[in-house]
Amino acid sequence: MFSQFRQDFPTLDTENPPVYLDNACMTLRPKPVIEAIKSYYEQSPGCGGRSVHRYATTVSRKMMDCRKKMAELFNARESNEIIFTKNATHSLNQVAKGLSWEKGDVVLTTDREHNSNLVPWLQLEEEQGIDHRVIKSNDDNTFNLENFENACAEAGSSLKMVSLSHVGNLDGIATPVKEATKIAKDFGALVCIDGAQSTPHMKVDVQDLGIDFMAFSIHKMMGPSGMGGLWGRMDLLEGMRSIQSGGSTVDTSHYDSLTWSKPPARFEGGLGNYAGILGTSAAIDYISKIDLDAVHEHEVSLNRVMTSILKDVNGLRIIGPEDPAQRGGICSILLDNIDAHDIAILLDEAAGVMVRSGMHCVHSWFNAKGIDRGSLRASAYLYNTEDEVKLFADTLVEAVEALG
Ligand SMILES: Cc1ncc(COP(=O)(O)O)c(C=O)c1O
Structure with a gap:
């Protein structure tokens, strides 16, 4: 359905392309993104927001354009609500460590968060005495709204923050963020999502x-x-400390005082990743032209193919609900007697299939369940095809039958 997009991706536009199914870790990049990165170094290698020569003003203008496009994509109220960061981890740390907390303040997360949305809160618990609590999911890993509401009620006026993955990288399950946010707001809490x-x-x-x-x-x-990026409500960003201070983060400084910059500059200390920002701008252009509802449908249909081949195989268990519609493009598989890393290497060497193996930075979930082998995760995106996911699933079945 999206096969016409494959030619845009240099690693797929070859005679013998790999089957790339590690998209939850990192997607492939289309040519316009690569060209935009190159164009920075070849045409305007300047320092945005600082110098006033041609190179620098070109970069400053492109940074503004990029922020504007991102604000449009996410329907932010203004482009200054978008902060350029290194990655989602940096963004979540900025929220956790940039806000002010008192001992006993309650922060809720789910029991299937990536370390990026768990460790900063655990760190605050250790260092500042916040009270981090975990909402138990249903047995099939779906979000339990009732448990969530009860946890909010139990915390009462101590509830200050609810920080939830929008979609889990372990299993592809989406959290009903809108419903959860309504509940959290009744208790006066802030809501952060890991998008x-x-x-x-x-x-x-x-x-x-x-x-x-x-x-x-x-x-x-x-x-x-x-x-990466962080979007925040402007009134909250205005009151938030930057976790990094230095150049760009202040309007002026004296030997004994300073004036902080307004958002977003306050949070973008030091020389920026300008090539990365130009590449980001091209990526936002690219993704904005795609019908994301259709992408989701395509991913679910690929997941149906994987699931139907794998669901009844002895020695395999898919994490999450059996219905692929609830897991998007992610098929994460527990293997009874075989190391997931061994299978991942075998899949690549035998069939050119690239997947992720291990705990996917969700160690807490595996530790709570007493699973020390991790899982094998195939994650599809728009450029993947039915033949590719069939090859993955069939090769996995053969490997499990031979090794299990
Ligand atoms: C759900 C989720 N949260 C956070 C992260 C961390 O993202 P980043 O690598 O951009 O810091 C990931 C990365 O896999 C993720 O899947």
């Missing part, structure tokens, strides 16, 4: 969701490595 796995695959409207912050990864949206 690393939602923004590449679905239309995300931050105003419609009613949330306060959203972290996202550009390298999962066909953009450059080392680029």
